[in-house]
Amino acid sequence: MELDALMLSRIQFAFTIAFHIIFPAFTIGLASWLAALEFNWLRTGNPLYRNLFRFWVKVFAVSFGLGVVSGIVMSYQFGTNWSRFSEIAGNVVGPLMAYEVLTAFFLEAAFLGIMLFGWERVGDRLHFFATCMVALGTLISAFWILSTNSWMQTPTGFAIENGKMVPVDWFKIVFNPSFPLRYAHMVMGCYITTAFAVAGMSAWMLLRHPHDAPEAKLAGSRRSLSMALWFAAIFVPVQIVIGDLHGLGVLKYQPMKLAAIEGNWDRMSNMPLRLFAIPDEVAETNHYEIGIPKIGSWILTHAYDGVVPGLKDVPKEDRPPVWPVFFSFRIMVGLGFAMLGIGLWSLYLRLKGTLFTNRPFLTATMLMTPSGFGAVLFGWFTAEIGRQPFVVYGHLRTADAVSPVAAGAVATSLVTFFVVYAFIFGFGSYYLAKLLRRGPDPVEDIRGDDIAKKPKRPLSVPDEGIEGRPGHRAQPAK
Amino acid sequence: MFGFGNEYEGLAFWLPLIWAGLIAVAVAMYVIVDGFDLGVGILFKAARSENWRDRMMFSVAPIWDGNETWLILGGGGLFAVFHVAYAVLMPALYVPIILMLIALIFRGVAFEFRFKSERSKFLWDNAFFFGSLLATFFQGMVLGAFVQGFANDGRQFTGGTFDFLTPFSVVTGISLICGYGLLGSTWCVMKTTGELEIWARRIAVRFLIATIIAMGVVSLWVPFLGRQIETRWFSWPNIAFLAPIPLITAYAAYRLFRDLEEGRHYRPFFLAITLFLLGYLGLGVSLFPYNVPPNLTIWDTANTVHSQLFALVGFAIVLPITFAYTAYAYYVFRGKVAEEIQGGGYGYH
Numbered sequence: 001m002e003l004d005a006l007m008l009s010r011i012q013f014a015f016t017i018a019f020h021i022i023f024p025a026f027t028i029g030l031a032s033w034l035a036a037l038e039f040n041w042l043r044t045g046n047p048l049y050r051n052l053f054r055f056w057v058k059v060f061a062v063s064f065g066l067g068v069v070s071g072i073v074m075s076y077q078f079g080t081n082w083s084r085f086s087e088i089a090g091n092v093v094g095p096l097m098a099y100e101v102l103t104a105f106f107l108e109a110a111f112l113g114i115m116l117f118g119w120e121r122v123g124d125r126l127h128f129f130a131t132c133m134v135a136l137g138t139l140i141s142a143f144w145i146l147s148t149n150s151w152m153q154t155p156t157g158f159a160i161e162n163g164k165m166v167p168v169d170w171f172k173i174v175f176n177p178s179f180p181l182r183y184a185h186m187v188m189g190c191y192i193t194t195a196f197a198v199a200g201m202s203a204w205m206l207l208r209h210p211h212d213a214p215e216a217k218l219a220g221s222r223r224s225l226s227m228a229l230w231f232a233a234i235f236v237p238v239q240i241v242i243g244d245l246h247g248l249g250v251l252k253y254q255p256m257k258l259a260a261i262e263g264n265w266d267r268m269s270n271m272p273l274r275l276f277a278i279p280d281e282v283a284e285t286n287h288y289e290i291g292i293p294k295i296g297s298w299i300l301t302h303a304y305d306g307v308v309p310g311l312k313d314v315p316k317e318d319r320p321p322v323w324p325v326f327f328s329f330r331i332m333v334g335l336g337f338a339m340l341g342i343g344l345w346s347l348y349l350r351l352k353g354t355l356f357t358n359r360p361f362l363t364a365t366m367l368m369t370p371s372g373f374g375a376v377l378f379g380w381f382t383a384e385i386g387r388q389p390f391v392v393y394g395h396l397r398t399a400d401a402v403s404p405v406a407a408g409a410v411a412t413s414l415v416t417f418f419v420v421y422a423f424i425f426g427f428g429s430y431y432l433a434k435l436l437r438r439g440p441d442p443v444e445d446i447r448g449d450d451i452a453k454k455p456k457r458p459l460s461v462p463d464e465g466i467e468g469r470p471g472h473r474a475q476p477a478k
Numbered sequence: 479m480f481g482f483g484n485e486y487e488g489l490a491f492w493l494p495l496i497w498a499g500l501i502a503v504a505v506a507m508y509v510i511v512d513g514f515d516l517g518v519g520i521l522f523k524a525a526r527s528e529n530w531r532d533r534m535m536f537s538v539a540p541i542w543d544g545n546e547t548w549l550i551l552g553g554g555g556l557f558a559v560f561h562v563a564y565a566v567l568m569p570a571l572y573v574p575i576i577l578m579l580i581a582l583i584f585r586g587v588a589f590e591f592r593f594k595s596e597r598s599k600f601l602w603d604n605a606f607f608f609g610s611l612l613a614t615f616f617q618g619m620v621l622g623a624f625v626q627g628f629a630n631d632g633r634q635f636t637g638g639t640f641d642f643l644t645p646f647s648v649v650t651g652i653s654l655i656c657g658y659g660l661l662g663s664t665w666c667v668m669k670t671t672g673e674l675e676i677w678a679r680r681i682a683v684r685f686l687i688a689t690i691i692a693m694g695v696v697s698l699w700v701p702f703l704g705r706q707i708e709t710r711w712f713s714w715p716n717i718a719f720l721a722p723i724p725l726i727t728a729y730a731a732y733r734l735f736r737d738l739e740e741g742r743h744y745r746p747f748f749l750a751i752t753l754f755l756l757g758y759l760g761l762g763v764s765l766f767p768y769n770v771p772p773n774l775t776i777w778d779t780a781n782t783v784h785s786q787l788f789a790l791v792g793f794a795i796v797l798p799i800t801f802a803y804t805a806y807a808y809y810v811f812r813g814k815v816a817e818e819i820q821g822g823g824y825g826y827h
Contacts, residue, residue: 072549098551099789102796
């Protein structure tokens with residue numbers, strides 16, 4: 001592997017986007033979660049929901065801030081590091097990204113300010129509206145960026161003139177073949193990521209208190225845990241179905257990506273479902289393969305003797321790297337089934353009435369906190385590495401897309417990003433942990449004061465610093 | 479028309495012109511709105527107390543994110559309709575743009591981290607100050623490099639990594655710090671009260687003087703870059719149309735100075751914006767119609783008509799709505815920031 005500007009730019013893009021995607025994956029789900037909490041607060045007047053909103057909005061603010069600053073980097077890297085891609089595909093990709101900025105980023109940004117700082121200035125209804133607009137903004141943003149990515153995976157609706165891609169049919173470009181299911185798969189993935197993060201953090205907060213701690217201290221974490229696990233129990237199975245359908249699209253439109261996912265070297269019918277193998281790209285075979293006969297063909301074609309393409313169908317230079325795709329996919333699927341397990345376990349414990357007290361379950365849920373992030377990341381590794389050696393599948397090679405920049409400049413920027421992101425991420429995690437250690441405000445402090453009345457200062461009680469100095473406990477809202 | 483782009487006809491002529499106008503508006507919006515919140519960051523280190531810094535930061539906390547979105551629109555818009563310009567400019571400006579982005583990361587996270595820290599608060603005070611200062615400096619360098627022009631073959635950048643780095647771009651970097659400082663300090667005059675406001679007035683006068691000097695130096699230097707920009711300004715009849723620009727600039731600067739002395743609250747900020755817009759107009763006159771100086775025009779670098787139209791439909795519908803709710807967000811947070819930020823903590827979300 002030669003560390004030229006191409007390889008360094010690839011590493012830099014992979015690193016910065018992998019770092020970035022963690023935050024949108026979380027905030028897309030959290031924004032809707034906050035809208036649900038606020039809706040419940042307005043509907044029932046139960047301060048439990050308001051306190052939960054006030055707690056999770058802080059988590060949201062930290063994550064959103066990190067998402068914004070790491071996202072600005074992305075919007076410039078298409079030019080700084082991939083200027084030939086910009087030149088050749090810019091006619092198509094440029095407008096899609098501009099639509100994302102225009103229809104989503106401004107919406108999020110304008111209403112984020114009101115959501116975070118403006119409750120007492122605009123009142124309940126407008127504040128709820130602002131929360132909903134932020135949530136809507138995250139979904140619109142995902143729409144455009146996934147449309148763009150899907151077009152790069154399954155490009156349609158364009159022609160090639162003078163060596164450049166020019167748009168012909170915008171509807172076909174935006175709603176390209178892999179887009180609808182990729183969008184559904186990603187948004188659902190974000191929601192599930194948030195559900196497991198919320199459930200895991202809530203489980204941790206519950207584990208920190210003894211069973212017999214005052215009810216008021218535990219109520220918030222219990223409600224969060226319960227809501228998040230209901231979501232997970234219902235939608236993880238749905239996600240598995242969406243993922244399966246999405247896979248059928250890969251078979252149809254990106255056969256080499258599919259062959260790499262399956263570790264399938266020779267075109268064959270009756271393909272086994274390979275649970276494990278060590279793909280060998282030099283010998284063009286797998287070692288230590290463990291598989292279930294015929295099931296692979298059945299999953300992909302819904303027929304035992306269905307034919308599945310093999311990597312040897314095309315020359316070596318047109319194949320994606322096999323082992324990263326092969327393993328990333330299996331890690332994603334493995335995490336998905338672990339989530340399914342937690343969901344089923346939670347249903348069983350609900351029936352027994354021990355959801356909040358079963359320590360092995362709470363510990364397992366806590367350990368699953370990062371599972372959604374892992375599944376999202378490894379899913380994207382599968383999708384993006386599987387697209388190689390192309391940046392626009394079948395049309396533009398990654399090697400032909402890079403900027404005429406010096407390797408030294410890219411090496412320097414890569415190291416800088418690495419150090420800066422590690423520093424920022426470290427502090428972000430530290431402050432998030434401090435927030436969680438404190439947990440939502442206990443409900444008893446405000447009980448009887450304003451359950452029926454409108455709170456005048458819902459977001460600005462004293463003691464907002466999360467380090468809550470002694471003598472500064474939350475005061476009743478007046 | 480204009481003596482430029484005459485080889486293009488119909489939509490192929492008009493669309494790039496409309497788009498150049500729209501992107502110029504987006505960039506102007508960015509320079510004004512992120513200019514004042516970066517400017518607040520530039521003043522941050524000089525603020526005399528924790529309370530001052532809290533209030534200064536609070537005055538921009540609800541809106542900074544939206545302000546920075548204009549920067550994404552500037553980059554995204556360029557990519558959307560002048561993708562050749564984007565493809566040439568970004569690699570040419572690799573170093574200052576990456577450094578600007580890193581600086582923006584530090585100041586951006588400072589908004590969230592600062593109020594969640596106690597022992598490490600100094601760290602985020604510094605991140606906010608140095609992040610704002612350096613982001614401004616590198617933006618100024620980008621501007622200077624842009625005026626200088628870029629080596630290219632009509633499709634890609636052909637120059638070297640450090641072509642951008644010249645005495646001229648260093649001076650434009652420093653100039654922009656002065657300018658954003660002026661916007662930031664007049665913003666503080668408008669948004670704060672008491673001693674902090676009085677202090678902001680004093681600082682604003684200093685930044686005003688620095689800005690005027692910087693504008694003069696840059697204006698005199700530009701003709702020596704040898705790009706025949708001076709012929710555009712000093713030939714007849716152009717000089718008759720263009721002479722008002724420096725004259726109005728001088729008057730706005732005088733008015734701003736008087737307003738700061740007379741204790742006006744709002745007008746200094748808007749006069750500072752006026753100064754910026756005049757400088758921006760002057761630059762526009764010097765560079766039009768090149769968006770990759772010295773040789774590529776907006777017509778040379780534009781997307782296909784089909785691509786420009788698709789984006790334009792969306793912009794025509796969405797941009798007014800964007801302006802409306804952005805204006806509303808500003809309206810919600812109108813008025814001066816309270817002197818006592820509540821509690822020992824903060825009236826933060």
